[in-house]
Amino acid sequence: MSFPNHFELLATDGNARTGHLTTPHGVVRTPAFMPVGTAGAMKGLHWREVRDAGADIVLGNTYHLMLRPGAERVAALGGLQRFTGWNGPMLTDSGGFQVMSLSELRKVRETAVTFRSHIDGTKIELSPERSIEIQRLLGSDIAMQLDECVRLPAERGDIERAMQLSLRWAERSKRAFETAPSGYMLFGIVQGGDVPALRQQSARALIEIGFHGYAIGGLAVGEPQAVMLAMIEETAPVLPEDRPRYLMGVGTPEDMLEAVARGIDMFDCVMPTRNGRHGMAFTRFGQINLRNARHADDPRPLDEASTWPSTSGISRAYLHHLVRSGETLGAMLLSEINIAYYQELMQGMRSAIGNGTFEDFQKQTRAGWARGDIAAR
Amino acid sequence: MSFPNHFELLATDGNARTGHLTTPHGVVRTPAFMPVGTAGAMKGLHWREVRDAGADIVLGNTYHLMLRPGAERVAALGGLQRFTGWNGPMLTDSGGFQVMSLSELRKVRETAVTFRSHIDGTKIELSPERSIEIQRLLGSDIAMQLDECVRLPAERGDIERAMQLSLRWAERSKRAFETAPSGYMLFGIVQGGDVPALRQQSARALIEIGFHGYAIGGLAVGEPQAVMLAMIEETAPVLPEDRPRYLMGVGTPEDMLEAVARGIDMFDCVMPTRNGRHGMAFTRFGQINLRNARHADDPRPLDEASTWPSTSGISRAYLHHLVRSGETLGAMLLSEINIAYYQELMQGMRSAIGNGTFEDFQKQTRAGWARGDIAAR
Numbered sequence: 209m210s211f212p213n214h215f216e217l218l219a220t221d222g223n224a225r226t227g228h229l230t231t232p233h234g235v236v237r238t239p240a241f242m243p244v245g246t247a248g249a250m251k252g253l254h255w256r257e258v259r260d261a262g263a264d265i266v267l268g269n270t271y272h273l274m275l276r277p278g279a280e281r282v283a284a285l286g287g288l289q290r291f292t293g294w295n296g297p298m299l300t301d302s303g304g305f306q307v308m309s310l311s312e313l314r315k316v317r318e319t320a321v322t323f324r325s326h327i328d329g330t331k332i333e334l335s336p337e338r339s340i341e342i343q344r345l346l347g348s349d350i351a352m353q354l355d356e357c358v359r360l361p362a363e364r365g366d367i368e369r370a371m372q373l374s375l376r377w378a379e380r381s382k383r384a385f386e387t388a389p390s391g392y393m394l395f396g397i398v399q400g401g402d403v404p405a406l407r408q409q410s411a412r413a414l415i416e417i418g419f420h421g422y423a424i425g426g427l428a429v430g431e432p433q434a435v436m437l438a439m440i441e442e443t444a445p446v447l448p449e450d451r452p453r454y455l456m457g458v459g460t461p462e463d464m465l466e467a468v469a470r471g472i473d474m475f476d477c478v479m480p481t482r483n484g485r486h487g488m489a490f491t492r493f494g495q496i497n498l499r500n501a502r503h504a505d506d507p508r509p510l511d512e513a514s515t516w517p518s519t520s521g522i523s524r525a526y527l528h529h530l531v532r533s534g535e536t537l538g539a540m541l542l543s544e545i546n547i548a549y550y551q552e553l554m555q556g557m558r559s560a561i562g563n564g565t566f567e568d569f570q571k572q573t574r575a576g577w578a579r580g581d582i583a584a585r
Numbered sequence: 586m587s588f589p590n591h592f593e594l595l596a597t598d599g600n601a602r603t604g605h606l607t608t609p610h611g612v613v614r615t616p617a618f619m620p621v622g623t624a625g626a627m628k629g630l631h632w633r634e635v636r637d638a639g640a641d642i643v644l645g646n647t648y649h650l651m652l653r654p655g656a657e658r659v660a661a662l663g664g665l666q667r668f669t670g671w672n673g674p675m676l677t678d679s680g681g682f683q684v685m686s687l688s689e690l691r692k693v694r695e696t697a698v699t700f701r702s703h704i705d706g707t708k709i710e711l712s713p714e715r716s717i718e719i720q721r722l723l724g725s726d727i728a729m730q731l732d733e734c735v736r737l738p739a740e741r742g743d744i745e746r747a748m749q750l751s752l753r754w755a756e757r758s759k760r761a762f763e764t765a766p767s768g769y770m771l772f773g774i775v776q777g778g779d780v781p782a783l784r785q786q787s788a789r790a791l792i793e794i795g796f797h798g799y800a801i802g803g804l805a806v807g808e809p810q811a812v813m814l815a816m817i818e819e820t821a822p823v824l825p826e827d828r829p830r831y832l833m834g835v836g837t838p839e840d841m842l843e844a845v846a847r848g849i850d851m852f853d854c855v856m857p858t859r860n861g862r863h864g865m866a867f868t869r870f871g872q873i874n875l876r877n878a879r880h881a882d883d884p885r886p887l888d889e890a891s892t893w894p895s896t897s898g899i900s901r902a903y904l905h906h907l908v909r910s911g912e913t914l915g916a917m918l919l920s921e922i923n924i925a926y927y928q929e930l931m932q933g934m935r936s937a938i939g940n941g942t943f944e945d946f947q948k949q950t951r952a953g954w955a956r957g958d959i960a961a962r
Contacts, residue, residue, distance in 0.1 A: 249907055249914040277881065277906045285884055285902050293899060504654065507662055522670060525662050529654045530626055536913065537626040 209386055211420045214393060215452045215473075221566040223444070223471040226558045229421075229452050231297040231349035232391040233289055236264040238452065238473040239557050241464065241550045242299060243480065247272040248282075248292045251481045252536070252543040255294045261516070261544065262551030265297035265349075267476040270342055271306035274332075275325050279345035287347025299476070300348035301456075302339045302381075302397075305357050305425075316356060318373070336377040340384035340394070348392075352423065353381035355397045360431045367401035374399045375413050382417055393420035395454060401426060402435050404442040411446040421452040424472075428458045437466055444471035461490060461553055462577065465570060468557050480546030485539040487531040490549040491519065492576040498542065502584035503528040516548040586763055588797045591770060592829045592850075598943040600821070600848040603935045606798075606829050608674040608726035609768040610666055613641040615829065615850040616934050618841065618927045619676060620857065624649040625659075625669045628858045629913070629920040632671045638893070638921065639928030642674035642726075644853045647719055648683035651709075652702050656722035664724025676853070677725035678833075679716045679758075679774075682734050682802075693733055695750070713754040717761035717771070725769075729800065730758035732774045737808045744778035751776045752790050759794055770797035772831060778803060779812050781819040788823040798829040801849075805834045814843055821848035838867060838930055839954070842947060845934050857923030862916040864908040867926040868896065869953040875919065879961035880905040893925040 215238075217227045229236040243250055243258055245266045250258050258266060268288055273279065277291075285291045288298055304321065307314055311323035311332075320335035336354040343351035355374035358367050378396045385394040396414035400406030414422060424443055427436045440455065447453055454474035455467050464475050480490060487499040491511045503524035510527070514520040518541050530538030553573070560569035592615075594604045606613040620627055620635055622643045627635050635643060645665055650656065654668075662668045665675055681698065684691055688700035697712035713731040720728035732751035735744050755773045762771040773791035777783030791799060801820055804813045817832065824830055831851035832844050841852050857867060864876040868888045880901035887904070891897040895918050907915030930950070937946035 247906075247910050247912060248903070249910075249912040252913050252917075254914070254917065272910075276910055277902070281882060281902075284882065285900065291900070291903055291906075293903065505658060505661065523662065523668070525654070525658075526625070526668055526670070529624075529668075533624050533626070533649075533653055535624060535626040536629050536916070537631070539913070540629075540631065540917070 210418050211394070212390075213450055214391070214420060215450060217450060219562045219564075221561045221564050222469065224468050224557070224561045224566045225471060225473055226561040227452070227473065229473075230391075231265070231393065233295065233297045233349050234264065236297050237558055239464070239468045239554050240265055240474045241554045242267040242474065242476040243547050243550075244269070244476055244478045245292070245294070246478075247276065248288060250543075252484065252540040253481070253547065255292065257544050258294070258547060259296065261548040262555060263547065265299060266294060268298055268300045268346065268348065269306060270300045270303035270339065270346070271310065273300075273346060274303060274342050275327050279342040283345040283347070289347060297349045298347075299350040300343045300346055300352065302352040302354040303334055303342065304339070304354045305457075307334060308357060316373070318376070321354075321356075336380040337384040340381050344385075344388060344392075350393045350395060350421070351385065352395050353378045353397055353419075355399060355425055357399065357426045357429065358401055359429050360402055360426075360435075362401055364401075364403055364406075367399075367403055368406055371399040371401070371406050371410050375410065378414055378417055382419065395419055395421040395423045397423045397425040397456070398443055399426050400439075402431055402439060404439070407439055407443045408446055411443050415446070415448060419451070421454060422447050423454040423456050425456045427455065428463070433463060433466070436463070437470065440467055440470045440472060447471075461550070464553065465557070465573060469566070469570065480550050481543040484543035484546045487538070487542065488546075489527070489542055490546045491581075492549075492573075493579055493581050494577045496581050498524065498527045498531045498538075500528075506585060508582070510545065514552075516545065516552070519545050519548065587795050588771070589767075590827055591768070591797060592827060594827060596939045596941075598938045598941050599846065601845050601934070601938045601943045602848060602850055603938040604829070604850065606850075607768075608642070608770070610672065610674045610726050611641065613674050614935055616841070616845045616931050617642055617851045618931050619644040619851065619853040620924050620927075621646070621853055621855045622669070622671070623855075624653065625665060627920075629861065629917040630858070630924065632669065634921050635671070635924060636673065638925040639932060640924065642676060643671060645675055645677045645723065645725065646683060647677045647680035647716065647723070648687065650677075650723060651680060651719050652704050656719040660722040660724070666724060674726045675724075676727040677720045677723055677729065679729040679731040680711055680719070681716070681731045682834075684711060685734060693750070695753075698731075698733075713757040714761040717758050721762075721765060721769075727770045727772060727798070728762065729772050730755045730774055730796075732776055732802055734776065734803045734806065735778055736806050737779055737803075737812075739778055741778075741780055741783075744776075744780055745783055748776040748778070748783050748787050752787065755791055755794055759796065772796055772798040772800045774800045774802040774833070775820050776803050777816075779808055779816060781816070784816055784820045785823055788820050792823070792825060796828070798831060799824050800831040800833050802833045804832065805836050805840070810840060810843070813840070814847065817844055817847045817849060838927070841930065842934070842950060846943070846947065857927050858920040861920035861923045864915070864919065865923075866904070866919055867923045868958075869926075869950075870956055870958050871954045873958050875901065875904045875908045875915075877905075883962060885959070885962075887922065891929075893922065893929070896922050896925065
């Protein structure tokens with residue numbers, strides 16, 4: 209069975225692409241950044257703020273949601289969009305990555321991964337079929353296949369074994385997904401660590417199976433940026449041009465600019481909210497640490513030319529005070545400011561690709577980051 | 586020097602009053618509830634949400650603000666309203682109450698109270714004059730005199746000594762305030778613990794000194810509600826009818842309904858935000874503990890007839906999940922829901938007093954609380 213295509217490629221500029229991905233809950237403009245709403249909530253933001261910041265789609269973590277509140281409960285309450293009130297497109301991961309990073313006593317077998325919940329120690333089995341079932345119960349617009357992700361650096365033998373297992377799980381995931389209603393999507397995940405031949409082998413095998421879209425997994429797990437970009441360069445040209453490409457767990461603004469230039473369409477990362485909780489702001493002029501004493505008496509906003517009200521309208525002195533005092537509002541404002549900057553960057557890339565000026569956009573954006581923050585006063 | 590009056594009494598109904606208090610940053614409709622923005626921020630709320638919930642005025646804590654970011658710094662940044670972006674009326678307390686409850690090694694002398702900062706141990710002296718200076722630097726619309734508050738139960742001798750000291754500090758506070766620009770206000774604070782004669786003596790002496798308004802302090806510090814109400818009944822009739830009356834640190838919705846019936850105009854309390862952070866919601870049907878498992882599968886909102894979107898539009902199941910998962914959004918939503926309910930109660934009282942139907946309003950409101958929450962399902 210071949211999956212229908214829901215992606216429309218609107219324009220390309222070099223290897224960079226802009227398009228529309230149509231999901232049951234709305235259209236996603238690409239390149240797209242998906243803020244991460246881990247357990248059905250975006251840390252420090254109301255959903256209306258996520259929407260206002262320009263996000264078309266958000267990511268939910270299957271691992272967290274299956275443990276609490278539970279997939280069957282979310283289904284009975286009408287699905288994640290209705291349960292949370294986000295009411296827009298949602299992508300869920302397979303749960304596999306967080307089983308590896310968060311749970312205890314995990315054991316990977318051919319049939320499934322078993323682990324103990326980090327919340328209450330319950331023993332749980334997650335098979336490719338169960339992962340798809342959970343994601344269907346959650347009602348996610350885009351489900352991800354279960355895979356095994358190897359932390360780099362790793363031995364080639366380990367990377368290959370995990371890649372081959374992920375391919376067998378990809379086939380089982382696809383079979384489990386075939387009864388899903390029309391419009392919902394399943395993405396396969398390219399593995400293969402930092403070995404070009406394995407990446408290409410994985411990509412070709414996934415295309416043979418056939419998915420709505422293709423993700424590149426197992427990157428941004430500790431390797432240098434150059435390795436990550438090289439793996440994208442090995443993989444992207446192999447992927448079908450008419451399907452969306454999603455680079456999982458990435459990244460910094462710099463990572464995303466480089467990845468889009470190499471043909472990536474979608475991203476997710478906890479960085480804007482996590483760094484926001486730690487007093488860091490992302491702006492056109494790089495990252496700014498609001499905890500730094502240089503901001504204590506500075507009435508100027510982070511970026512007076514920003515169209516986002518909190519970025520252009522709130523003083524560094526106030527943000528500094530909130531961060532130093534541990535006030536929730538500091539984390540709320542910086543998370544919102546960072547999500548808005550990530551979305552502004554995406555909008556800038558979409559426009560530039562559409563106008564055929566992506567190279568200029570890259571230069572200007574890099575120049576802003578290189579200029580750095582305004583001098584203290 | 587006699588202070589001009591900025592309070593307009595619009596209507597009375599029994600002892601209940603409704604009016605307008607005009608401050609340099611806007612008009613405050615009374616009865617008024619002032620949400621507490623401790624250190625220049627409302628925990629879990631954006632200022633726009635505080636405003637949208639119906640608050641005309643908020644309270645800032647001088648003790649916190651003098652320690653961090655510091656009064657001179659706030660003044661250099663344009664005052665609290667501009668610094669925080671609240672841009673509306675603000676009342677600041679004198680700092681005295683939190684010196685007593687939070688700081689270490691405090692010592693009360695005739696001239697001043699000395700203490701060590703709970704943040705960095707710095708030794709600080711707070712005199713009535715310095716408290717006024719700080720509040721003027723902060724730019725608060727309504728400043729409070731420095732007083733000494735005794736925790737109940739206490740010996741009559743201790744209560745009287747603190748009351749007399751507070752009166753001498755009231756005189757010094759007034760002299761220190763006389764150079765403030767027109768429109769800014771200073772309130773005296775009635776002390777006297779649970780001794781009617783001392784309460785009346787304190788009130789009469791303060792009136793003799795002359796303030797823009799009068800607060801009743803030293804209540805809601807551990808005594809039964811009946812004692813608090815009895816003290817209001819002893820004090821309120823002594824206070825000038827044309828000046829606003831503020832019951833400090835109170836309280837529950839029940840407390841406020843009773844206090845308004847006895848002639849109180851203004852309140853402040855951390856309860857709506859603090860209880861919100863602990864999973865409790867205030868509604869027309871009493872307090873609801875969202876942590877309770879009965880809500881886990883309940884798609885119904887807290888109160889479907891509420892005009893506040895988060896109260897009528899978000900399921901108990903989602904709120905329960907957020908509270909159980911420790912998600913910031915749970916505290917954000919419940920704090921907002923509680924501030925909105927407190928403001929709805931104030932608006933209800935203002936309308937009823939204006940219409941001469943306050944007794945009916947009291948009965949209906951009490952009937953709602955007595956009815957309690959809807960049955961689980």
